Amino acid sequence: MIKWFAALLGFMYFRFAGAILGFIIGSLLDNYIRSSGGLMEGMFGEQKKNTVSPGDFELNLLSLCALVIKADGQVSQRELDYVRSYFVSSYGKERANATFRTFNDVIKNRELSSARIGQYLAQRTKYPTRLQITHFLFGIAQADGTVSEAETRIIQEIAGYLRISRMDFESIKAMFFKKTAESAYKILEIDKTATDAEVKKAFRTMAKKYHPDKLGHMDEAYRKGAQEKFQKVQEAYEQIQKERGM
Structure with missing residues (x-):
């Protein structure tokens, strides 16, 4: 530690008064170095760790799409078309076609x-991005008309690794099944026993969580998906309002 070394030097030259002064100066230097090191780590280490390039994001998203499409043991053309449509709307037809050639290889040949x-x-x-990934994967599963149990299981598994909370997963899942009173409550992440005030509070919370502005940094296709979630939240709230006569 610098403070002890400085105290020793101070004692050698100026006895006890020098030792005290050296200790104080050394302590200040220790604190400065620690704070500077933490700052540098925050500026570079954490930033580097917590970023993903567009190419890496695209490749990993393709891989998740493939996992969902292969989940029920068959490759649905409608699900493939759903993914293709996303990439065309995001990147344009030329780049989407090149991407899809990679996608076909991912589906057929890669573990x-x-x-x-x-x-x-x-x-x-960021968490809103991961919520949208989960929503997008359910959209793929539903593209052929129904979300199978195998597809639900793999999306739930992926959501777990994405650190999506159980309630957020159940909320998004409920958006892709038949509209019922139960699914409306799940979308708002509340129980049927919730009071009217709690229903209103839950709606405000979920509307804020799924607001499209949360994905302003993402491409147009993802923002469209966010708008779909936002709409589902509004529909669930309106359904509960009608049911309760609120």
């Missing part, structure tokens, strides 16, 4: 790890 991909993205993307 994919939901744990590795999910954990990688969980460390490098």
Whole structure:
């Protein structure tokens, strides 16, 4: 420690008064170095760890799409078209076609790890982005008309690695099944026993969580998905209002 070394030097030259002065100066230097080191780590180490390049994000998203499409043991053309439509709207037709050639290879030939991909993205993307990824994966599963149990299981597994909370997962999941009073409450993440005031509070909370502005940094296709979630929250609230006569 610098403070002890400085105290020793001070004692050698100026006895006890020098030791005290050296200790004080050394302590200040210790604190400065520690704070500077933490600042540098925050500016560079953490920033580097918590970012993902567009290319890496795209490749990992493709891999998650492949996991969902392959989940029920068959590759649905409608699900493939859903993914293609997303990439066309996001990147344009030329780049989407090039991307989709890679996607076909991912589906047919690669062994994919939901744990590795999910954990990688969980460390490098914001929570609203990961919520939208979960929503997008359910959209793929529903593209052929129904979300199978196998597809639900793999999306739940991926959501776990993405560090999506259980209530947020159930909320998004409920958006892709038949509209019922139960699903409306799940979307708002409340129980049927909630008071009217709690229902209103839950709506405000969920509307804020799923507001499209949360994904202002993402491309147009993702913002459209955010708008869909936002709309589902509004519909769930209106359904509960009608049911209760609020």
